[in-house]
Amino acid sequence: MSRSRETTHYRACNLCEAICGIQIEVREGRVASIRGDREDPFSRGHICPKAVALQDIHEDPDRLRHPLRRTKDGGWERIGWREAYDEVAARLRTIQREHGRDAVATYLGNPNVHNLGSMLFGPPLWRGLRTKNRFSATSVDQLPHHVAATLMFGHKLLLPVPDLDRTAFLLVLGANPAVSNGSMMTAPGMLRRLEELRKRGGRLVVVDPRRTETARLADRHHFIRPGADALLLMAMLHVILSEGLERPGRLAEFCDSLDTVRSLVADFTPERVAPATGIAAEEIRSLAREFAAAPTAVCYGRLGVSTQIFGGLCQWLVNVLNIVTGNLDNPGGAMFTKAAVDLVTSTGRGRLGTWNSRVRGLPEYGGELPVAVLAEEILSEGPGQIRGLLTVAGNPVLSTPNGVQLERALESLDFMVAIDFYLNETTRHAHVILPPTSPLEHDHYDLVFNLLAVRNTAKYSPALFSPGPDSRHEWQIFSELDSRLGDGSLKRRLTRWFNAKLGPRGLLDLGLRFGPYGTGLRAFGGGLSLGRLERSVHGLDLGALKPCLPGRLRTNDRRIELAPQELANDVPRLLKDLEASVDAADDRDSLLLIGRRQVRSNNSWMHNFPRLMRGKERCTLLMHPDDASRLGVAASERVCLVSRVGRIEVPLELSDEMMPGVVSLPHGWGHHRSGTQLATAEKTPGASLNDLTDDQSVDPVCGSAVLSGVPVRVEPAD
Numbered sequence: 001m002s003r004s005r006e007t008t009h010y011r012a013c014n015l016c017e018a019i020c021g022i023q024i025e026v027r028e029g030r031v032a033s034i035r036g037d038r039e040d041p042f043s044r045g046h047i048c049p050k051a052v053a054l055q056d057i058h059e060d061p062d063r064l065r066h067p068l069r070r071t072k073d074g075g076w077e078r079i080g081w082r083e084a085y086d087e088v089a090a091r092l093r094t095i096q097r098e099h100g101r102d103a104v105a106t107y108l109g110n111p112n113v114h115n116l117g118s119m120l121f122g123p124p125l126w127r128g129l130r131t132k133n134r135f136s137a138t139s140v141d142q143l144p145h146h147v148a149a150t151l152m153f154g155h156k157l158l159l160p161v162p163d164l165d166r167t168a169f170l171l172v173l174g175a176n177p178a179v180s181n182g183s184m185m186t187a188p189g190m191l192r193r194l195e196e197l198r199k200r201g202g203r204l205v206v207v208d209p210r211r212t213e214t215a216r217l218a219d220r221h222h223f224i225r226p227g228a229d230a231l232l233l234m235a236m237l238h239v240i241l242s243e244g245l246e247r248p249g250r251l252a253e254f255c256d257s258l259d260t261v262r263s264l265v266a267d268f269t270p271e272r273v274a275p276a277t278g279i280a281a282e283e284i285r286s287l288a289r290e291f292a293a294a295p296t297a298v299c300y301g302r303l304g305v306s307t308q309i310f311g312g313l314c315q316w317l318v319n320v321l322n323i324v325t326g327n328l329d330n331p332g333g334a335m336f337t338k339a340a341v342d343l344v345t346s347t348g349r350g351r352l353g354t355w356n357s358r359v360r361g362l363p364e365y366g367g368e369l370p371v372a373v374l375a376e377e378i379l380s381e382g383p384g385q386i387r388g389l390l391t392v393a394g395n396p397v398l399s400t401p402n403g404v405q406l407e408r409a410l411e412s413l414d415f416m417v418a419i420d421f422y423l424n425e426t427t428r429h430a431h432v433i434l435p436p437t438s439p440l441e442h443d444h445y446d447l448v449f450n451l452l453a454v455r456n457t458a459k460y461s462p463a464l465f466s467p468g469p470d471s472r473h474e475w476q477i478f479s480e481l482d483s484r485l486g487d488g489s490l491k492r493r494l495t496r497w498f499n500a501k502l503g504p505r506g507l508l509d510l511g512l513r514f515g516p517y518g519t520g521l522r523a524f525g526g527g528l529s530l531g532r533l534e535r536s537v538h539g540l541d542l543g544a545l546k547p548c549l550p551g552r553l554r555t556n557d558r559r560i561e562l563a564p565q566e567l568a569n570d571v572p573r574l575l576k577d578l579e580a581s582v583d584a585a586d587d588r589d590s591l592l593l594i595g596r597r598q599v600r601s602n603n604s605w606m607h608n609f610p611r612l613m614r615g616k617e618r619c620t621l622l623m624h625p626d627d628a629s630r631l632g633v634a635a636s637e638r639v640c641l642v643s644r645v646g647r648i649e650v651p652l653e654l655s656d657e658m659m660p661g662v663v664s665l666p667h668g669w670g671h672h673r674s675g676t677q678l679a680t681a682e683k684t685p686g687a688s689l690n691d692l693t694d695d696q697s698v699d700p701v702c703g704s705a706v707l708s709g710v711p712v713r714v715e716p717a718d
């Protein structure tokens with residue numbers, strides 16, 4: 001496909017979970033255009049404005065291209081790779097030798113799961129460090145999904161996905177797929193898919209404290225008080241189970257404890273939860289009856305219900321609702337994928353609470369502690385105190401609770417290394433930065449999001465550009481550090497050698513060949529291998545999701561536990577919260593803060609690209625006009641937002657899309673810190689939501705941070 005020095009490349013965009021197919025024209029060694037690949041069987045031409053920013057990342061003069069070391073006067077000097085690796089290994093090894101293994105911590109940002117090399121070569125390094133202080137963005141995002149999946153289905157990655165293209169009723173709680181393009185539900189072209197749902201006579205109901213972009217497309221939208229979704233779900237189950245509307249069908253044969261669920265929901269009548277949720281009892285009853293009566297239905301709860309005080313209960317109850325109505329593992333309901341590389345059969349199941357954090361005693365899950373405890377584990381003296389930190393593609397100062405406290409903690413570390421190609425609010429505290437190649441310089445295959453997709457698909461994305469001779473891929477950086485820091489046993493050395501020999505491509509080929517569609521070791525045949533995938537430049541459609549239970553369950557007895565002890569034990573806390581909400585005096589000055597996602601923003605980065613940041617200021621506080629007049633503040637004014645842990649100043653925007661009593665600020669901003677490169681071209685830094693969120697506020701079941709429903713006060717700015 002070459003027209004005089006112009007070449008066409010097909011790949012998947014790996015900036016978010018939607019994995020849209022893109023077509024990139026390269027002319028004279030530079031990206032000439034990026035557009036949606038109409039022949040991609042999954043995304044069918046859809047892209048969002050961020051896709052073109054892949055070029056901006058690649059060409060960004062701010063992007064780091066060589067290792068850097070902090071100098072004594074606070075500046076940076078360029079160093080060679082070997083020197084950088086040796087220094088990082090020596091400093092981390094010294095800390096572990098002098099203070100124990102747990103004195104070194106790791107933090108992984110979410111771009112890691114969008115990167116084949118990181119997924120394959122990162123784990124040996126984390127495991128090799130043998131520290132209990134491992135953290136990631138999981139505990140400020142989707143941790144309750146994994147906990148519920150482990151406890152109910154026996155594996156952290158057995159995550160039910162809405163069968164979006166066939167459902168007759170989609171109930172969305174705390175999610176905005178019209179903007180996110182689906183999260184834990186990979187579905188590029190969400191607007192088209194939602195339109196098709198409506199065209200085939202399906203219904204869309206959204207429950208959210210904000211009338212979101214998705215809610216505007218819905219048949220019905222209900223405001224709900226932040227943090228009250230578990231009450232709504234309990235009441236819906238109460239209606240279904242007390243009115244005999246349950247119909248689990250064939251699921252009944254391998255589900256346990258329906259009677260326990262029946263007794264747990266008994267106290268949560270719609271009348272009782274209505275004042276706390278803000279939804280009338282009759283509305284809750286009819287929503288439950290409609291959901292139960294729909295020919296197919298699926299309840300989907302995402303970030304707003306995960307990152308709240310009852311996140312674990314919410315994701316459990318979402319599953320229970322789908323199960324008792326017979327919609328789990330049923331076309332049009334919540335289904336499991338069959339990905340071409342099946343991580344369900346090749347990774348650990350995930351366990352909760354094998355150990356607890358040193359200071360606060362929060363439970364570990366799947367080998368990681370909740371990131372809400374990271375700062376206190378650095379700042380609190382004593383055996384096991386964190387003194388060294390390795391971060392990878394993460395910016396926890398902006399993306400985890402109480403960012404100001406975390407900054408203070410990072411400043412106190414003996415040593416920090418960041419694998420990252422930006423000098424951001426977090427990496428500016430590092431002593432050494434190791435920048436990997438850009439997304440267009442390495443191959444890609446999505447190991448994770450094919451597991452969460454609304455159809456089974458597979459696509460291989462070859463690199464467009466050769467990295468420079470002094471560049472390193474993530475997997476090469478991990479391999480080098482692992483060989484210096486990891487276990488030196490013969491078995492580990494052989495495995496390391498074998499993996500490095502194969503590289504991500506070779507390991508992926510093995511995963512595909514021995515996956516559910518694989519060809520095995522045969523050179524030819526109808527099965528899947530990397531060679532076959534590479535020839536299918538637009539990607540392969542592997543078909544609609546298919547029922548797979550009970551065979552795919554990973555519980556010891558191959559049965560679903562409907563009322564896992566860890567979650568059932570948390571129901572009294574919910575009841576207590578409900579009773580407290582009835583007694584609580586109405587504090588008219590206090591508001592509840594929620595976040596919001598923006599299509600031109602990618603969490604805490606990409607704010608330095610002019611073409612994404614054009615237009616009006618985006619980091620604004622949304623407030624209902626009634627609240628504004630009660631508080632004496634006006635549109636466009638700058639206001640102070642104050643929480644238990646911090647205070648920020650932001651411009652105010654009034655909108656009746658907000659539920660009265662609730663305000664919303666987008667996440668990922670706050671680039672006013674010195675020495676970073678991520679402020680917008682127009683120097684609009686915004687303010688960080690996580691300078692207000694409280695590290696002490698977590699869901700105690702799984703330790704996930706409460707980022708939604710944060711109590712705040714709004715005052716006129718000085």
Ligand code: SF4
Pocket residue numbers: 013014015016017018019020046047048049050051180181188
């Ligand atoms: S929705 Fe946008 S950022 Fe996400 S994969 Fe598609 S093009 Fe990329």
